[in-house]
Amino acid sequence: MISLLLVDDHPVVRDGLRGMYSADPRFEVVGEASNGAEGIAMAVALRPDVIIMDLRMPGSDGVSAIRALAERGIPSRILVLTTYDTDSDVVAAIEAGATGYLLKDSPREELFRATEAAAQGETALAPTVAARLLGRMRRPSGGGLSQREVEVLELIARGSTNREAARRLFISEATVKTHLLHAYTKLGVNDRAAAVATAFSRGYLSHDNNDE
Structure with a gap:
């Protein structure tokens, strides 16, 4: 027992x-x-x-x-x-x-x-x-996405434009672009679609969190 x-x-x-x-x-x-x-x-x-x-x-x-x-x-x-x-x-x-x-x-x-x-x-x-x-x-060591980069990618995954993401996060559109470029480098991709797909596959994004 x-x-x-x-x-x-x-x-x-x-x-x-x-x-x-x-x-x-x-x-x-x-x-x-x-x-x-x-x-x-x-x-x-x-x-x-x-x-x-x-x-x-x-x-x-x-x-x-x-x-x-x-x-x-x-x-x-x-x-x-x-x-x-x-x-x-x-x-x-x-x-x-x-x-x-x-x-x-x-x-x-x-x-x-x-x-x-x-x-x-x-x-x-x-x-x-x-x-x-x-x-x-599975996430790469030493090159993980920051919390803000993840937040930007979550909004992109939901279909937000850079301008919409900036408004939602209360930051400038230029800052959104900077976060995206940093995410591209860390994920080894060259565009938004690939960044979102790779972020999902590596566990940074969850489909549950991106359903509306």
């Missing part, structure tokens, strides 16, 4: 997780916490096999808690369960020491499989999270 600690600031989420896990003989919920600081204290006391950790909580967030547990040498595996799959959230959690990263809309069996995998020290990632990490790995 895999012992679990649930760390989430929403009582209804903890209730749902506790009911779901408790109904399966493979798991035992040994504790609950409403923020990172409580989670750390309970993890130290209970030493659960797996900690189901939310990321964004008031007071002490999940990433800080994951990092603190790693620094204290707590052997519990940590499975992040959150609604956020942005690059910054994913990378911060993995770098802090999370074993897995799932989203809260994951099916029950996927969550169970990921929990069992985490208990064995195996990495478990939601498909969208795995895709984001792969996209980051």
Whole structure:
């Protein structure tokens, strides 16, 4: 039986997780916490096999808690369960020491499989999270696009002209052209269409973010 600690600031989420896990003989919920600081204290006391950790909580967030547990040498595996799959959230959690990263809309069996995998020290990632990490790995080192260059390309991908992009970003049209030229150089392309296509293929742009 895999012992679990649930760390989430929403009582209804903890209730749902506790009911779901408790109904399966493979798991035992040994504790609950409403923020990172409580989670750390309970993890130290209970030493659960797996900690189901939310990321964004008031007071002490999940990433800080994951990092603190790693620094204290707590052997519990940590499975992040959150609604956020942005690059910054994913990378911060993995770098802090999370074993897995799932989203809260994951099916029950996927969550169970990921929990069992985490208990064995195996990495478990939601498909969208795995895709984001792969996209980051494919980006050229030392020559990545700046945030502003990405913002310009996102608008271009939506069909904006340089003038429209300038208006949307509150910068001059000349500055937009400069950002585009820098992006061309970094991506190794010579025109707008190729820049957008390459930015998509390397994970800088997401089709979800460019749908309107």
